[in-house]
Amino acid sequence: MRLARGHVLIGINDEALHAGARDVEAALRAALADHGLENEIDVIETGDLGVTGRGVGLSVYPDGVLYAGVTVGDVADIVVEHLLKGRPVERLRFGERSTTPTGLTKRQPRVVLENCGVIDPESLDEAIAAGAYEGIAKILGDGIAPADVVEEVKRSGLRGRGGAGFPTGLKWSFTATGDTKYIVCNADEGEPGTFKDRLILEGDPHRLVEGMMIAGYAIGASKGYVYVRGEYVLSIERMQSAIDAAREAGILGESVLGSAFAFDVEIKKGAGAYVCGEETSLIESIEGKRGFPRLKPPYPGAVGLWAKPTVVNNVETLANVPPIIVRGADWFRSLGTASSAGTKVYTILGHVEHPGLIEVEMGTPLRTIIESYGGGVRSGKRFKAALIGGAAGAFVSEDRLDVAMDFDGLQEYRAVLGSGAILVLDADTSIVDVVHGILRFFRHESCGQCAPCRAGTAALLSGYERWMRGSKRPEDLEQLLDVARTMQAASLCPLGQSVILPLETAMVSFPEEFPR
């Protein structure tokens, strides 16, 4: 018997039939097939769902969510939002919210994602009811000075969730003085295997608006930009609607919540360039130019957007700021480890039973993440490797699965925590092929500005293909490492500097595939 991941029960009775239950059912089956879910989600006709006078009812299991008054027009939302992405459609929900956590949500101390899938991201009222804008209201209401906000974030131990893990409060404190400054939210999420920021943008956009407001207040900026990658169509829509609603309500604008603080946010849409995730490339792109990274120093904190002092923070970093202000630095420090406070959002992917998004405390062992939250390697196969951190990431083999996932723990294996991508590979996977894919990716995404990276990524790909398709000579591998090391030393930005990571960790962890 085929097992389904979920079941949708549709209540069929006279009332429901009059309300168009058959049409809803047909639309539901069609939409499930459209999204490739027909073998994962079963549609079952059932009798009365115990909701009368409410038109067509649907009951979704294992979540235990009951929808009432469903029309054909609602089906797409239910399929895309709930069944594909795991966020119940609150506007159609009937009765009390189920508080029983299921599946991937079990035992997760959610901070960043606490409202994702719980509130309607298009509703300012729901966001406020869930605590949105409490942090900025506290700051403005209590008259907390900008320097004290910076101090609180410093004390919290929050480190950047985009890549390098630089302490956020310290970054804020390095902002030069000046009349015009900018806060930029980096939502150019392009690291392969990462989509945590997308889910924050889509699921709780007001949290991000508030995080930017607090950061803006702390550094003295009255304008914020969110740079979202162009492929994230829904993220851009949701973020824009959140900004519009906040402006309408007087939360954004000349006088934030009636205070003397002015702040507004604007979205900038990317156009397809991985390198723009690097902060200075992103700044160039906002200015309407090619996304070429700048020489550092000067850092953006001194000379940033239009040469003004600018702070660039990742989506997940900014999403952590409001709860730090509301609940305090001590609370935040109580989560995670000494060097890495708080939680971390990961995307678990590849050959696991339950691919998806989780948020756990910093320091949680990789084994726990893969086995308890990801459900282990799928189809009962053996684990071979995990690629941590995307294309610019590191391969971790089985003997290192007990590594504690925080900034320091991973550094030991030269892996980077930032992007939060965990790609699990089963025993049948060829690491040689995965590395090939990674080198193709870098060849394509090198921006071409600096020679070490432009020539290096091309030389790595062609040299690797020669080795892969024939020569298999150990000295060829040595030469590839040599090129990658030169790129690490001489490239202008982390793109060229990081190719060595996947290449070397693959060779060291899997010598049988890379005989030297």
Next chain:
Amino acid sequence: MKSLLEKYAPTAENLLDILHEIQDAEPQNYLTRDALRAVAEYLHLPLSEVVSAATFYSMYSLKPRGRHIIRICESPPCQIVGAESLIDLLSTHLGIDVGQTTDDGAFTLETASCLGVCGVAPAMMVDEELYGNLTPARIVDVIEKVRRHDATG
């Protein structure tokens, strides 16, 4: 063109947004020489700077493309669940290589870096619609559905 440009203030920071909008409005999904010239003039930028940006980002094209753009992901999370053979299948089914457009002008086949829906890998985008959990049968299905939709208007 004029009314489209005038929605934006004539500053360089609006360049990428303007290019997106012009390309979306062009039935063949690309930036014409005339359009690039008009944008340069409107923003008071040298044409070379506009072309420089337009040729840097993968979402812009200076060559005519099909009515529908297929972007199939080839990044590692999709690669390890069979994206490569799906790219071959798309190419065979449409009778074109990656980067080419079908003779009837309906489809352009492109590969993309991570689309950020790795939970349902392998994945592709057709215009602004996302499709996940792709199989050979499903890919053909999606393409044929788009064709039928075009035929019935």
